[in-house]
Amino acid sequence: MSGPRKATTHVNQNEGLIFEKSSPGKAAWKLPPLDVPAVDAEKILGAVARSDLGNMPEVSEIEIIRHFTRLSTWNYGVDTGLYPLGSCTMKYNARVNEVVARLRGLAEAHPYQPQRLSQGALQIMKALADCLLEITGMDAITLQPAAGAHGELTGILMVRAFLEAQGNPRKKVLIPDSAHGTNPATAAICGYVVENLKSNAAGRVDVGALERQMNEDVAALMLTNPNTLGVFEEEIHKIADILHAKGGLLYVDGANLNALVGKTRPGDFNVDVMHLNLHKTFSTPHGGGGPGSGPVACKRRLEPFLPLPVVMENPDGSLEFDYDRPKSIGRVRAFYGNFGMHVRALAYILANGPDGLRQTTEDAVLNANYIRKKLEGVYELPYKTPTMHEVVFSDKKQAAKGVKTGDIAKRLIDYGFHPYTTSFPLIVPGALMIEPTESESKEELDLFIEAMRAIAEEAEREPQVILDAPHTTRVSRLDEVQAARKPVLRWRPPMREAAD
């Protein structure tokens, strides 16, 4: 077994749970002297007073710093290296974004502060909205949804409200079999029956099948474009026409917008409503699982149904929130959305400008195609259709040796990379979905390709090395079955456990 070129082990300290460091009397806090008379809490609160905070920890500041610093070293992030999780779009998170989002006047702004004091924040929301409308080619937008799936919910509620206003909300939403699981879950919450739409041999929507399936019961088609194979729906205009001819709407899941910015605009190919994932396309950090932000853009005829409030410009140029929207679907979140993410996304757009945004898209597509070319033949390519920002291989060749996509992923960790997406799209059994993004240099891509080739060789010669991977991490493969069978979802002090 030849050693991987990228990864080596390094000092990586053991660390228990924060609760296990706790001891009565330790403290990391200090409050200033109280400048008003102290109160007798028990007297004020009476029966609702609390005296015991259970097993909350008591620790010092240095212990907290060491604890979370050590935990951080157990994580792989974009800062650590290539993170080719397909459809998740893990790109570089610029430091300037973090700095400006923490500026005192923005981070400390209260959502109910007087409008006069909110002009700067509103200007940021307006500037971002304007940029996103130009990038998508749509007419109106809300920044309120807190994540992509939340944007889907908002968008489908708008579709429903629009159709309802015409007299019939309709019954079904069509969703391609390659779609993200959030699409069907969203349609269900909005009261729709989900109907699957089969992909054709090219991995695209089967336009003939769509034509046959489309009828007056269908409210909308939820389409990801480019889809989860990284394939652009070439016949997108026909798809839109089929929907529109029977009074349905075209919803686009903007998860893969990173492949389109500056090159084409969904609004131009007749999309009615779409969401964007600011954390995917506009480099707001994913934070180990959020926060995200999922603005929803729509065509003019859907504008009255946007959630309230929306930012409105007064004749004098000042900005305010408009709550007077009788057709609105209502509110989808308290306040105005994840404003901190709006700040970061705008900072990203300003750092790129029109040239940079286009170049970013081109580099993302170039990187994915480079990987595709270099690994074709080494791994099975189930769909030969040209792809854009991501490429999906299958484990067919390696599975013949008993090595599955999940195993290859774990072995990739030993080579110093975060694995690709293993569980997606559902139409490719044993998928290896790779999305390098524009943030990777040729050198990093070559190292990744070399690692993938080396693993393919191992699958031939010594598959057990892969099946036992990862070998270099602080914990080896975890028993996820046991975790689900007997869930342990919180820590309990050993004493009590013994008493139980």
Add this chain to the structure above:
Amino acid sequence: MRYLPKSPSDREAMLREIGARSIDDLFSQIPTEYRLSRDLKVPRQMAESEIVEYFRERGAGTAADHASFLGAGVYEHYRPLVIEALASRGEFFTAYTPYQAEIAQGTLQSIFEFQTMICELTGMEVANASMYDGSTAVPEAAMMAARITGRHAAVVARTVHPEYREVLATYVQHEGMKVTEVGYGENGRVDMAAVDKAVTEQTACVILQSPNFFGTIEDVAAMAEVGHRKGALLVVVVAEAVSLGIVRPPAEADIVAMEAQSFGVPPGFGGPFCGVLATREKYVRQMPGRLVGETRDRHGRRGFCLTLSTREQHIRREKATSNICTNQALVALMATIFLSVYGREGLKELARHNLAKAAYAAGELRKKAKVLFDGAPRFHEFVVQTQEDPHELNRRLLEKKIVGGFPLKKFYPELGNASLWCCTEQMKRESIDAAVAAVRA
């Protein structure tokens, strides 16, 4: 381009390897008529120094240098510096959802600690790895109650944050869930007799907030009894989590829907915040959102992984408990660090300071105006009724660099010239005195 690590010659070499003549070959799938042949009309590329300046200018005209009595669901508590120092570590904030457990133990363990702390604070048995925010946690709790009980109606107190109630209405409008609102009594608590009357055999849950929107602490135990008697679940909303340092946990609730913003998260003009759902163990499979569980690796070492994901949309698709995917992991991490700093004793003392500041402010304001809802205990918010329109008062306060209370007319017209005032530990006595001086008796 500062963020792009390829030279023109790298690009050329890569195109050659691919066998493409130009980059446009790679976009040939896009029909020509839809290809953008012009520059996007967005601002020109800016230098880092210009970007910082742009946002500094926009941040300059805000309320940062004002004393603020605003609360109403967003609370300004002191944020210990270690939170930013640690949450800014790239391995935390540039990571994705921990699907690959072996290289995400940092995120996973911190979430496990978060789940544990939320359980300790709320008196619940399990907590999830966070929701978008408190307002969206409420409809998720209501829909969860509907799944558990097989019933499709909810009774919600009008003292629940008005915007939370609006979000609830938006979410459940196509779930066939009937929502009945119930008013409040003289003491600012939900009208218990009215709740008793409103709960029927169709009621999945009673939803109340404590401390409620007026800052009043509800009688959770009594309300649980009312709901449970008719087979409904009790959902308790906690919008001000710091209250849990000194107020009895809502242990009689079946589901707690919480906003954790108070734990070290800046007001940020309304987000990102951190919602949480917590519940009893027997309901865990009906709870939406991610969960982290403890397990063992091949060598028997302790480790953590995402678990019970068969509830989630990526597995169950349209039959999932919710469509939530991305949550608020980084914000949950900030809350976990905040809770580690204050801990068992600090949280109590912090809450005590909040209580004292608000008690002093209410006492002083009472000399010039009417403080409503005296008959029940409250935490750090209270309703003041003034002679003059609160908007007028607030205009005068603004001249003194004070942001006054939140006028309630918009949501509670029946209360007249009332506004909601909040004092956290950050409020200085001199600001309280200055505000009181400006009130016209």
